[in-house]
Amino acid sequence: MRNTWKIARWEIMRNLTNKQFIIGLLITPLIMALFIVVPVLLERWNQPAETTYYVVDELGALDVLRDLLPPRVVLVEEEAGANLPDLVRDTKASGFFTLTEDFVNSGQIDLIYNDRNSEGTSALRQGLTALLQHLRLALAEVSPEQLAFVTAPAQVRQIALEEELEPQAMHITVSMVFTLLIFFLVFSSGAMLMQSALQEKRDRMAEVVLSSIPPSTLMQGKIIGHFLLGLIQLGFWLALGLPIALYFLDFSLVEALQAANLPVILFFGLGGYLLFSALFVGLGATMEDLQSAGNSQGMVIMLPMLAFLFIGPVVSNPDGSIAVFASIFPFTSSAIMMMRSGLTAVPLWQMLTSAALLLVTALATMRLAAKIFRVGMLMYGKNATPKEIMRWLRYKENGR
Amino acid sequence: MDGLYVEGITKTYGSARVVDNISFHASQGKILGLLGPNGAGKTTILRMIMGITAPDRGAVFFRHGSVQTKGVPLTEIGYLPEERGLYKEARVMNILLFLAGLKDVPRGEAKRRALQWLRKFDLEGYADKKVEQLSKGMAQKVQFTAAVLHEPKFVVLDEPFSGLDPVSQDVFKAEIKALANAGAAVLLSSHQMNIVEELCDEIFLIYKGREVVQGDLHSIKERYGNLRVDVLTPTGQKPLVDSSLVESGRQLDATRYRYILREGVQPVQFVHSLPADLPVHELVISRPSLHDIFVQVAQGGVEHAEHLEDSPLGNYA
Known part of the structure; x- marks a missing residue:
């Protein structure tokens, strides 16, 4: 065990003093931030704050229509004789239309547009539909109270039959976040572990190291070392990101941790890591x-990606047979069980079967x-074929 | 007796028997040379000794004082593999400390010894350099240091001299001798017999996985190498020699003749038998080199010698 730690420490030191690792450590949060911030900014730049339409109002319903529209849609009233096309062009407005008697009867209205602003148009369509209902009900002499009533x-209030089935928003979010973190840990550590084994071979160091310690110790040391490295990475990013998240998204850290099903997350997270890291190394x-x-x-x-296939079905029906299967099948169970336990109350037998299988x-x-x-x-100089690997599996231990 | 014992080990890959019933003993305080051409099975034997591959038959023992182990005494053994390498991005001192740590050498002590070794190898000032900045010869010195830093009782060196210039070869020879003098059992392999024959206390010649001959250099030469005489005459005149003393003779070039003496014939006897008026410019009486003996015993003919050096590497997969 002492030698396992020596290997783990060496792997950690080797990476922490490696430029590439440090650059990755710093750049990843930047990239993640870019992926979140850039689309938001792009959308903001893309959307003008207000959409303006010119309206000739023959019905006297403009104020009602304004109330029915979101504030971003601005309606400017014009006289019937005005040169609306030029006005729209000069002011770069989105378009114009006329509210006529015919609208109340036929429900048809012509929107002459200057730019095809789909968001403005759809808001306008909803507003006009509501206006049409109001106008037609008013024709039928329905009182405002009756109108509001109609x-x-x-x-719709949702009440679960069994109390424990009731999902808590916090619970769901927390298990999703943990699932993603564990997934990240599996992928990044897995890739690094594979690299590390390759590097040991590329640098021709395997024989020297294996003349001092048994292969199983080397492997365990690598697995533990990269697990700790992954935790260091996550810890660094959480230390960077948590204060920001706490500031912008109003939630309590203590509550979040209480909401999380920690034993389940720890067991399935660790189990999944061990399974996939052994596979990768x-x-x-x-x-x-x-x-x-x-x-x-x-x-x-x-193989670790397999779980992604099940995320959709599990979210839409966390008690369905697909969800049950995916949360028990060992190559998907670590991620899916964490998710399911946040979405629903997993029966104890499924939890235990899944844990034992994993x-x-x-x-x-x-x-x-x-x-x-x-x-x-x-083995140097070539890739092993599946046939060779099968033969290795049958080799017996050689006294170490 | 203390040392490393190899008893009847055999290894077969597929249908090829690469090591066939090999036995030898490397004593502490002595250097044993495992010599033979490329592909003779040397590396496979060393890997079996290191427990990296398992022999199909036979066993390897390590004895030190009252302790005898069948498994490799991992902290007592130092190994320089044939495949040379070091972590490229790591710094020299860090690698040495890491590897010494795996052998349970305390950190402070490891650092002291590492600096001492670097000084011996003229590598002072390279402790904090990265391996990728070293030349090939420098890296080999660092590897050697890593293999012996923990002062092992058993030292296994696979082709320690390959790739070294003559000056570095001499430095390595001196250090290997010092290891044996300090009490380690040293086992080294080489295909360059001329480099190591003088260094080794004991020699084990191997060819195609089989033992050719073993013993100390002197007795091997006594046993297999009859004295050989090279005579150089200015005119190329063929010396008249006593055929009762000579086994065979041939002309090497225009002016030189070589005679192989019969067993038991003394050099003085032969010199006296030469005609007094023979114009001799040079007269060399010597034992044949280990390489010549190897060729003679293993192959029974010089014509195979070239082919022998070119034989392909063994297949380890």
Whole structure:
């Protein structure tokens, strides 16, 4: 165990003093921030603050229409004889229309537009529809009280049959955030682990290191080291991002942590990490370099992505059979169970079955990975074929 | 006796038997040279000793004092593999400390010894340099240091001299001798017999996975190498020699003749047998080199020598 820590410490130090790692550490939050901020800014620039239409009002309903429209849509009244086309062109307004008697009868109205502002148009369409209803009901001599009564929208309250089924918004958000974080940890650490095994081979250091410690120790050290590195990365980003998030999004950290189903998240997060990191480190040992990865190796890399396929079905029906399957199947269970536990009350038997399966699969994968690692780390100059890997799995231990 | 024992190890890859029933013993305080051409099975033997691959048959033992282990004594052994490498982006001192740490050398002590070794190898001032800034020879010195920094009782060096210039070869020879003098059992492999024959206390010649001959250099030469005489005459005149002393003779070039003496014939006997009026410019009486003996014993003919050096590397996959 002491040697495991030495390897873990070496991996951590090696990366923390590596320029690329540090640049990645600093740039990733910048990129994430860009991805969030840029679309918002773009949208803001794209949207003029107000959309202006000129209106000739033959009905005297302009004030009512204004009340029915959002404040961004500005209506300017003009005399019937005005040169509206020129006016619209000169003021760069969006268009003009005339409210006529015929509108009340036929429901038709001509909107002559200057720019095709879809958002303004759709707001206008809704407002005009409501106006039409008002006008027609008024024709039928319906009183304003009756009018309000008739046009009031339905209010639907959702009450779960069983109390524990009631989803809490905080609970859902927190489990989603944790699922994403764990996913990130699996992917970034997995990729780095694979790199690390490849690097050990590229630098021809495997034999030297393995003359001091058994292969299983080297593998465990790498897995633990990169887990801690991942936590350091996450910790750094959380330290950077949490204050900002707390400032802009009004929520309480303590409440969030209480809402999170921490034991479930910790168990399935750790289990998923062990499973996939063993997979990746074993995979790295079978390769000469990333470019030469074969089809079967590429498929293994894609394995953690499998869970993404189930996110849609699980969110729309967290108690359905697809959700139950995905939360028990060990290669998707770590992420999906975390999600499901936030969305619904998962029956205890499913939770336990899933946990047991994940544990058994992770341990078995680590054993197999150790066997592959033992042989693969000492193989130079070529990619292992699936046939060779199968043969390695049958090798027996050689007394260490 | 203390040391490293190899008993009847055999390794087969597919249908090729790359190591066939090899046994030897490297004693502490001595240097054993495992010599043979490329592809003879040397690296496979060393890898089996290091526990990196397992022999199909046979065993390896390590004995030190009253302790005998079958598994590799990981903290007591130093290994310089044939595949040379160091972490490229790491700094020299950090690598040495990391590897010494794996051998349980305390950090302060490791640092002191590392500086001492770097000084020995004229690498002072390179402790904080990155490996990618080193030349190939410098990197090899760092690797050697890493292999012996923990003062191991067993030292296994796979082709320690390959890629070194003659000056560095001498530095390595001196350090390897010092390791043996300090009590380590040193096992080294080489395909360059002329470089190592004088260095080794014991020699194990191997060809195509099989033992050719083993013993100390002197007794091997006594046993297999009859004395050889090269005579240079200015006119190219063929010396008249006593055929009862000579096994064979041939002309090397226009002016030189080589005679192989019969077993038991003393150099003085041969010199006395030469005609007094023979104009001799040079007379060299010597034992054949280890390489010649190897060729003679393993192959039974000089004509195979070229082919032998070019034989392909063994397949380790």
